[in-house]
Amino acid sequence: MDFKIEHTWDGFPVKHEPVLVRLSPGDRGVMMEVSAPFFNDPPAPLGEPGKPFNELWDYEVLLSFFFFLNNKHEEWLNFIFDSHGQHLVLLLSGRRNVWKHGLALSYKVSRKQTKWEGKAYLPWCYFPPNVTKFNSFAIHGSKDKRSYEALYPVPQHELQEGQKPDFHRLEYFKPFDFNTLFGEEWKQPKSDLWLIEKN
Template identity: 65%
Template sequence: MEFAIKHTWDGLPVSHEPVRIVLKPDNSGLIMEVSAPFFNDPPAPLGEPGKPFNRLWDYEVVEAFFLRDRTEQYLEVELCPHGQHLLLLLSSKRKVWKDELPLDFEVTRMNTKWEGKAHLPWNYFPPSTNKFNAFAIHGSGEERKYEALHPVPPQEGQQPDFHRLEYFKYLNLKGLMGEDWKQPESDLWKSLTQ
């Protein structure tokens, strides 16, 4: 399952090679592969590569959101070309209840491009995950760019907001995993409802 981020958050075409995200099946979760231009702007976060880094969205990052639309519960995955990552579990829109979860994440960086590979365990996904959106952010100050797989329709005076869940699109995990597949239960998400 492959996606290309070809638009800004408000629907304009991007001016560079699009960020590509591939989702692949794995027995214990999903493999998320990223192939993206490397802007090196802003400079690398001060956190250690391979570790969670809070407020990673303030840096160069590719993000994927996996949503259960009925309850507005979602997993937010943020991957940085410098090797840091941030995983958030949200119990409703913008309401983080778990953050800085561990992640198996590898990065290969070249002069103008980077590739990342992350293993996302099923335990991180909300039950009945059925919608998806992805984003890319880079640049500093006035040159900050916000890009979206599924952009929001332009409206007067609106600011970039990646938590507009109503614009996420259907994600067919059965099509990826096999028609007989059933999403494994998550101890993490079960603990939220207890």
């Protein structure tokens, strides 16, 4: 499954090569690959590459949200990948309600002068059951030059005056089904992490 982030969060075309996100089957999980222009702005976080880094969304990153909703639970999984090799995994129960963060992840980055590529193995135990929606965002730049881009942006005709980027606007996420990747008969493995959270 390949995705291109071709618009800003508010629906305008990006002015550079789009960020590419690829999901492919992995052993007991999903492989996620990122290919993106490298702006080197802001500079690298002070954390160690390959390790979780808190508040990583303030840097040059890709964010991907997987979402599940039923009658009782609104469950979010957020992967954040930095162009310098740091990562952050957030499990949320309800909008902006993080109940677990800083989980370990296999994530590696390679960089050239104008491009970075990241590869991560996403284990099933991090995913909420029966993921139904997805969105992804790319962020770079500092201060007034900060740029927010979205796979599924807010349509321009729905923008409100003074509206700011918000990665939790679920109404703009799109339907997502892992069976497209793994086949119609496949069933998502259960996660002990999410079972613990509900008890």
